[in-house]
Amino acid sequence: MTNTLHYLAGFGNQHLSEAHPGALPQGQNSPQQCPLGLYAELISGAAFTAPRHSNLRSWVYRRQPSVVVSGYAPLAQPWLKTGAAEGETVAPDPLRWAPSPLPEGEQDFVAGLRTLVVNGDPDAHVGMAAHLYLATSSMLRSAFVNADGEMLIVPQQGALRITTELGRLDVKPGEIALIPRGLAFKVEVDGPSRGYVCENYGAAMRLPELGPIGSNGLANPRDFLAPVAWFEAENAGRYEIIKKFGGSLWRAEQDHTPFNVVAWHGNLAPYKYDTAHFMTIGSISFDHPDPSIFTVLTSPSDTPGWANIDFVIFPPRWMVAEHSFRPPWYHRNVMSEFMGLVLGQYDAKPEGFKPGGASLHNAFVPHGPDSEAFAKASTVELAPHKLDHTLAFMFETRYRLKPTAYALQGGQLEASYADCWRGLADQFKP
Ligand SMILES: O=C(O)Cc1cc(O)ccc1O
Numbered sequence: 001m002t003n004t005l006h007y008l009a010g011f012g013n014q015h016l017s018e019a020h021p022g023a024l025p026q027g028q029n030s031p032q033q034c035p036l037g038l039y040a041e042l043i044s045g046a047a048f049t050a051p052r053h054s055n056l057r058s059w060v061y062r063r064q065p066s067v068v069v070s071g072y073a074p075l076a077q078p079w080l081k082t083g084a085a086e087g088e089t090v091a092p093d094p095l096r097w098a099p100s101p102l103p104e105g106e107q108d109f110v111a112g113l114r115t116l117v118v119n120g121d122p123d124a125h126v127g128m129a130a131h132l133y134l135a136t137s138s139m140l141r142s143a144f145v146n147a148d149g150e151m152l153i154v155p156q157q158g159a160l161r162i163t164t165e166l167g168r169l170d171v172k173p174g175e176i177a178l179i180p181r182g183l184a185f186k187v188e189v190d191g192p193s194r195g196y197v198c199e200n201y202g203a204a205m206r207l208p209e210l211g212p213i214g215s216n217g218l219a220n221p222r223d224f225l226a227p228v229a230w231f232e233a234e235n236a237g238r239y240e241i242i243k244k245f246g247g248s249l250w251r252a253e254q255d256h257t258p259f260n261v262v263a264w265h266g267n268l269a270p271y272k273y274d275t276a277h278f279m280t281i282g283s284i285s286f287d288h289p290d291p292s293i294f295t296v297l298t299s300p301s302d303t304p305g306w307a308n309i310d311f312v313i314f315p316p317r318w319m320v321a322e323h324s325f326r327p328p329w330y331h332r333n334v335m336s337e338f339m340g341l342v343l344g345q346y347d348a349k350p351e352g353f354k355p356g357g358a359s360l361h362n363a364f365v366p367h368g369p370d371s372e373a374f375a376k377a378s379t380v381e382l383a384p385h386k387l388d389h390t391l392a393f394m395f396e397t398r399y400r401l402k403p404t405a406y407a408l409q410g411g412q413l414e415a416s417y418a419d420c421w422r423g424l425a426d427q428f429k430p
C-alpha cells in the first residue's frame, strides 16, 4: 500500500475516468464496438425511472463482462446475519459491548464480519445491519459483492486498501468508505484491522438537506473522493467471487479478475471521506442541540424526515454553551441508536465506552450521561473547552434494532452496563 492513490472529488458528481487513454467511448454509451476491444456494462443503483436527483448508474468498460463467472454455491459464514428475522428478542434494556479482540490466526474482511444488530429486510429495501469487522489478512484473489445493501465502512484500527470495480481507495481510521450495493470490492489490510460496517438495505446514502444552515457546511460534497479507474495487471488466474444475496453468502469462481474495468463514467461510485473535513456546527449561545446537526449521510425512508439510517459523527469540537448542561441530555427517542467509538472518549460516557466498543439504545430505551459524567458536567466551570482527540459515531434508524445471538453470547456484552446510571440519586430539595 505504498503508492499514493489519486481521486475524483465530489459526492454525486458525474465522474469519468480512464486507466488507458481512449478507453471511454465518446458521445455515446454503447457503441457497436467499444474502444480497445472492451465490453460495455451498465451498473444501476436506482430504478431506471427513479427521479433524477436520486438516480444512480455508471457505465463500465471492461475486459470481460461480469456475466463470465461459474455458478454459485452456498458459502457458510455463521456470524453474518441479515434483517430483523435473524435478530433475537430482547428486553428493552440498554446494551453495550466491550471492544472485540482480533483473532490470532488469519481472517479476512468477509470471514471477519460479525453482525451485532439488525432490522428491516433487504428484499423490502428497508433497514440495516451493524457489523464489526475483525481482519488480520488481505483478500488477494477474492472479491465480495453485496447485492443486499450498500456498505458504509468505519475503520477503527488499521488502514485498509479497498479495491473496487471502479478503482482503489485507501481508508484509515478517522476516514470512512461507502461502497454502493452490488459493486465488487476486496479489502487489503496493513496489519490487524478492526472497524464497523453499516449495511444499508434501503435508499442509497446521500448528503442531508441543510435547511437554514444554507448551501455550505456539515459534510461538503467536494470532500468525498471517488477512485480513478484501475484494473488489476494479473488478469488471468483463478478468482473467487463471494456474493451476499438474500441474506446468504454464495461463492463462485472465474478465471480472471473482476477488477478489469479500464474506464468508467457515471454517478454510481464508491467514496471515501475524511471526517476531519466535517464542518461542525453547535450551540454558540446555550443548550445542547439535537444530534442531527452532526449528520454526515442519510438514507431516507418513504416518510420525510424519518431516516432509514442517519450516519452521525461526534468529532472534535469546541464546547462554548453558557449556563448549560453540555453533554447529551437524558432522553428516550422513537429512533434507535447504535453507537461506536473510533478513538478517544465520548463525553456522555468518558470511562465506560471504549474505542472499538459499541452500544445500543433502542426505541424508547432511556439513556444519557453516566453518573460520573452528570456530576462533572453539572458542576464544572463553563469556560470554552475543546473536546479533542475523539471520534464517536451513531447509526440511527427509525426501525427497532435486534441484537444477534453473537452479540448476546459472543462474550463482549457488558453484563452491568445499566449500573453506570445507578448513582443518579434523587436530589430533590424542596
Ligand atoms: O445517546 C447518545 O449519546 C447520542 C446522542 C447525542 C446527543 O448529543 C444527543 C442525543 C443523542 O441521542
Ligand SMILES: [Fe+2]
Residues within 6 Å of the ligand: 331, 337, 361, 367
Ligand atoms: Fe441517544
